Amino acid sequence: MEDERHGLRRRRRGLLWAAVAVVAVALGCLLPAALVAAVVRETADRSAGERVPRPGGPASGPVARLAAAIDTQLERQSGALLRGDRDAFLAVADPAARADLTRRFASLRALRVAVWRAEPSGQPAPAPGQPAPAPGQPAPAPGQPGQWRQLVTYRYCLVVPDCTPSPVLAATRWREAPDGPRLVAVEPSVSAETGTRPWEVSELVSAVGPRTVVATTVGLRARLPGLLAEAEAAAAVADGYAVNGIRPDRYRIFYAGRDEWRRWYGGGRPAWTGGYVVTVGGGHHEVVLNADALRTGGVADLLRHELTHAASLPAGGWSGRHAWWLVEGMAELAGAGGRPVGRYAGLDDVRRLLVGGGWDGRLDTLAPADDAPADRVAASYGVGYLAVRYLVDRYGGQRLLAFFAAVVHDRRPVAEAARTVYGEPWSELHDECVARVRAVAA
Secondary structure (H helix, E strand, O other): OOOOOOOOEEEEOOEEEEOOEEOOOOOOOOOOHHHHHHHHHOOOOOOOOOOOOOOOOOOOHHHHHHHHHHHHHHHHHHHHHHHOOHHHHHOOEOHHHHHHHHHHHHHHHHOOEEEEEEEEEEEEEOOOOOOOOOOOOOOOOOOOOOEEEEEEEEEEEEOOOOOOOEEEEEEEEEEOOOOOOEEEEEOOOOOOOOOOOHHHHOOEEEEEOOOEEEEEEHHHHHHHHHHHHHHHHHHHHHHHHOHHHOOOOOEEEEEEOHHHHHHHHHOOOOOOOOEEEEEEEOOEEEEEEEOOOOOOOOHHHHHHHHHHHHHHOOOOOOOOOOOHHHHHHHHHHHHOOOOOHHHOOOHHHHHHHHHHOOOOOOHHHOOOOOOOOHHHHHHHHHHHHHHHHHHHHHHOHHHHHHHHHHHHHOOOOHHHHHHHHHOOOHHHHHHHHHHHHHHHHO
16 A cells, blocks of 8 residues: 655644644555455454454464464453453463563553454464475474464454454564463564554553543653643534544544654654644544644644544545645634634735745645645645635535535545535635635735
């Protein structure tokens, strides 16, 4: 799968932050396409205790016995995690793996893990590039006599036990032992779309409210009460932008320190970026905030913006530049928190864009380039906000949501959606939106 993340920068009271709509589901790892397709085809509604058939064809002899033993160990570990039994969770592990697994256990329990299923994919096998085993004999991982590599899809829900689980595909390594295989390591998932999840690489603490779960590292735990209060307030706003009234079961929010910002979900974002949202599968979107970039404030606005993405985007995420103005404009509308248009913080950037050029006046070309300067990006957000604000002021919020659903969820042409929802030709409505932008910014 192609990485479809877009870095989008803007200015808020001297703060540069990003609202990144990540659209790819975290299934496409650095694995053969046929194997990934097999994992995707597996249904996500099996009960926690049900044995999941392995894709990849039958096996016999030592390979089949090893695969069955690994299945049993994974089931034991999954049950122990859900019960909160750390000793039983670690009982399947090699001593060398226990420190990492202890941290994973603590982080997942802190996140109120409510569903956890470990579904093996394929058979135990040597790492890529290793010679095939002798007929009828499994092969160990390279340089690790007696060790095996097993791909596993982990499916999880946080807080809510009846959610559609989010999937994470990772490699596990096992060592043969007289009393059964021992788990040597769980490698961090390496999805090109999302990178590693926070609970895979960091020790987390959390706070849970009626609509949100907010997690951070132990060193930043003092921020949790304030973050939870702001997140709950933002969720109340974002819920109003849920398309078709389908709200997230919980908004998942991760507050990243400097090191975590570089690791979570692949890192690689500028230090001044304030936050982004990533689609993780099962219809869930997870929000990440940059603690360093938010020291001077702006958390409430950013949370309203990002949680509105989580509430409004399709379950599988969104891509495309022609409707960028609508997706970001609606999130900006929520982020503005009901302030009058004249108090919108990006008006000066919009004025400079309109005076200095650099935009052809078409909403479908408004999306900034990935390397655009900060003022150009801030202006793009502002134009999107003002265009969406015009639609709301003239037609109301419910028709905006219907228009958004038609364009972003149903992927209908904008002209068709405008005629159906607003009863107006899009060419005329578009020009009215742009005229309002120019009038407000004059």
